[in-house]
Structure formats: C-alpha cells, structure tokens
Amino acid sequence: MKKLYIDFDGVILDSIKTTYEIMDKQGIDKYNPVEARAFYEVLDWDKTLDITPEINNSLENIKKIIKSEQYEVNVLTHIVCYREGVSKIRFLKKHIPELSIILVPKEFSKTEVVNPKDAILIDDYTENLKEWKEHGGIGIKFDDHARVHEFPVITSLEEIL
Ligand SMILES: [Mg+2]
Structure with a gap:
C-alpha cells in the first residue's frame, strides 16, 4: 500500500x-516570532481547534480514504509547542480514532522525521513539497482555490481516490 x-x-x-x-483581536504582532511563540505557548489549543472551520469536508474525506484501503494514511503535522501536539492528537482521535498521527517539531523538516521515498505528501505549503520531492517523495499541493501550480493541485482530499 502506498504511504x-x-x-x-x-x-x-x-x-x-x-x-x-485571535492574535489580531489580542493586539499581538503575528509577524513577530517571539510574540507569536509566547501566544502559542498559552493558547487554549483544544478550544481553538474545536472552533476552527474544517476545510472542504476534510475529516469525512480522510475516513473515505482510509476505507478505500488504497493508502496507508498518516497525518504529518508541524507543531510549535507540546500542547499544540496534545490537542491535535486529541482532536483527530475524537473524529477518526483509527488515524495515525505524526508530530513534527517546528525545528525539523518533515523529511527528517519520516522517509519520503515514494510516499505522497498532501500539503498547502510549497516549501514542504519541494523538500519532499528533493528526498524522493511525491508532492501534491492542497489549495482550496485550485490555482495553477508547479505541483499537482487538489482542492478536496477525496480527489486522491
Ligand atoms: Mg499546512
């Protein structure tokens, strides 16, 4: 099965x-890395994830992808702090108990934490896709507005099926 x-x-x-x-509301300069990090450290991540809109029915689409048995599915996500990781695992396990989750501390590239060789990465951040490709992986750009791009673009996760 493809990863x-x-x-x-x-x-x-x-x-x-x-x-x-939330940062704008609290008058925090989101472009100041020190201020932003301090904000992320104290943020109520559980609540934040619960109020954040899902993108194009992503959770149902991940369930469909797992059910299709075409792929070995993992969520691969960067985290800036420990509590963010705890909340992301809690959130995903609540919605999709069978899902595997890999947390990547911001200090590392995704390619340093998993082996990208022949594996597919769906990501909205082009730099991640470039690194992924450089290490032998296949990158797919996620963009909810379907722009033309150097990587194949999908706007909904179910397009991978
Ligand atoms: Mg992203």
Whole structure:
C-alpha cells in the first residue's frame, strides 16, 4: 500500500487563519516570532481547534480514504509547542480514532522525521513539497482555490481516490 501523508494546518483545518484572528483581536504582532511563540505557548489549543472551520469536508474525506484501503494514511503535522501536539492528537482521535498521527517539531523538516521515498505528501505549503520531492517523495499541493501550480493541485482530499 502506498504511504500517504496529510498535512493538518491549511489542509484539514483552517487553523492558521483562526490563530491569526485571535492574535489580531489580542493586539499581538503575528509577524513577530517571539510574540507569536509566547501566544502559542498559552493558547487554549483544544478550544481553538474545536472552533476552527474544517476545510472542504476534510475529516469525512480522510475516513473515505482510509476505507478505500488504497493508502496507508498518516497525518504529518508541524507543531510549535507540546500542547499544540496534545490537542491535535486529541482532536483527530475524537473524529477518526483509527488515524495515525505524526508530530513534527517546528525545528525539523518533515523529511527528517519520516522517509519520503515514494510516499505522497498532501500539503498547502510549497516549501514542504519541494523538500519532499528533493528526498524522493511525491508532492501534491492542497489549495482550496485550485490555482495553477508547479505541483499537482487538489482542492478536496477525496480527489486522491
Ligand atoms: Mg499546512
């Protein structure tokens, strides 16, 4: 079975948008790495993930992909802090108990934590896809507005089937 890695932020949930909105409301400079990190450390991640909109029915689509038995599915997601990781696991397990989840500390590339060789990565961040390809993997760009791109683009996870 082919290995399929699915990014979380910007693919499953629109979480960056939510955290940026909260930062704006609290008057935090989201482009200041020190301020942003301090914000992420104290954020109520469980609540934040619960209020964040799902992107194009992603959770149901992941269930469909698992059910198809075409892929060995893992979520592969960067985390800036420990509590973010705990909440992401809690969130995903609540919705899809059988799903495997791999957390990547921000200090590492996704290609340093898993072996990309011949595996597919669906990610909204082009830099991740470039690194993935450089290490022998197959990159698919997730974009909810279907722009033309150097990588194949999907707007909904079920397009992988
Ligand atoms: Mg992302």
